[in-house]
Amino acid sequence: MAIRNLPTYHLHFHPLDLFELRSDIWSEVPVQATLKNRKKKLQVDVVYRGSHIRKFKKKSYHIQFYKPKTFKGVKELHLNSEFNDPSLLRNKLSLDFFSQLGILSPKSHHMALNINSNYEGVYLALESVDEHFLKDRCLPPGAIYYAVNDDANFSLMSEIDQDVKKSLKVGYERKCGHKADDLALEKFIYNINSTPPAKFEEMISKHLHVEQYLKWLAGIVCVQNFDGFVHNYALYYNRKNHLFQLIPWDYDATWGRDVNGKDLHPEYVRIEGFNTLSARLLAVPTYRRHYHEILTSILETEFTTRNMETKISSLQEQICPYVQKDPYLKDKAHMFLNEAELILTFIKKRNAYLKKELKKLQ
Structure with missing residues (x-):
């Protein structure tokens, strides 16, 4: 199989x-x-x-286009160094995995970056989740909210302050949309926490794309992103059907x-995941059974070494020549070559653990 060259971006700054x-x-001043x-x-x-990744030697960059205003249909781009991931693959593998499950997910591709003619190494270019993200997928206009900290936990209680939240919008930042959309978000959070169990199923179906959420939950449980339940996602509010959907973000x-970047035990995250919304959904027998069906199918088809092995090896072969020359990865080059086997071993063990835990959902 021929290995395609990575696209190369050249950034030129005045000294x-x-x-x-x-x-x-x-600094947030561009x-x-x-x-x-x-x-x-x-x-x-x-x-x-x-946030913490700014301290790394190999920086990540947020690029906004202004002349012209857009490039390849987007107005901004995120260049991630993936410095704490020795494989440089995990973020892309995760986002592609969610797409395979039918979940809205950002596009991404590896690329080589030069700054003022100096090679800075391999980066992952990430699509921004905004109005262009919706337009590219022919989705109805709506609002996008970024989960900016752990208070995006679908609860009335703050994860950070361990007290009642001062606002139902705490933990979220509106990326696009109108101020009027905030009322839908506040109503969503309030209803999650105040609706009695007997009326919860009827209520939530009017505010949440439940099928998508259960697939999202299954996906995050499989890849085991511990922060993803209360962070690392965006919310899309569809004004046409008035439903919210979750979009994964930062899955390294x-x-x-x-x-x-340390080893995480394959049994670390429980099969039900966690956060207030997941707990309330899985307390509904109909949704719990359906989550069982979704997860059972994923464990037999998508989340398997058979399905992932070729994808992992293909990506690794593509970026390997660029990794070997990456000035920031000289001490990690040996780890890069061993990461494919580590990821496949994790999939095998995680898959076995989740299959064993499926009985908890019955």
Whole structure:
């Protein structure tokens, strides 16, 4: 099988702008640069992205296009260094896995990055979840809310303060949409927590795309993203049917490693997952049975070493030549080559554990 070359992005900064960017890693004030991709030359704004990942030697970047305003149908792009993931594959594997399950999920691709003619290594280019994300999928207009911290837990109680939330919008940041959409979000959170059990099934079906949520829950339980239940997602409010859907985001801490890049035991996350919404849904016998059916099917088809092995090896072969030259991964090159086997071993053990735990859902 022929190995395709990675697309290469060239970022060119004026030396003073590059100095300004690097002088304060926490600054949210963008600096200007020129982005070149093949024959395209674009003017962009650049800031570092992420929270704790800004401390890494290999930075991640948030790029916004302003001349022209869009590039390949998007107005911004996220370039992730994936520095804590020795495989550089987990985020993409996860997002593609969710897409395979029929869940709305950002597109992503690996690429090589040069800054002022210096090779910065392999990056994962991530599609932004915004109005262009909806348009690209021919979805009805609506609002997108980012879960910006652990208070996006579908509860009235704060995970951070361990107290009653001061606002039902705490934990969320509206990426696109109107202020009027906030009322739908507040009503959604309130109803999750206040509706009596006897009326919950009827109520939630009017506010949540339940089928999609149960598939999302099964997906996150399989890949074992511990933070994903109360963080690492976006909410899409569809104004046409008035239903919310979840979209995964930042899934590098998966497939057997945690947020610090350390091994994560394949039995760490329970089969029911956690957060207030999941607990309430799985308390409904109809939904619990359906979740059982969804997970059973996934464990037999998608979440298997047979299904994932070719995808993993193909991606690894594609980026391997670029990883070997990555200036930030010299000490991790040996780990990169061993990660495919580690991921496959995790899938095998996680699959066996979840199949054993399926009886809890009956």
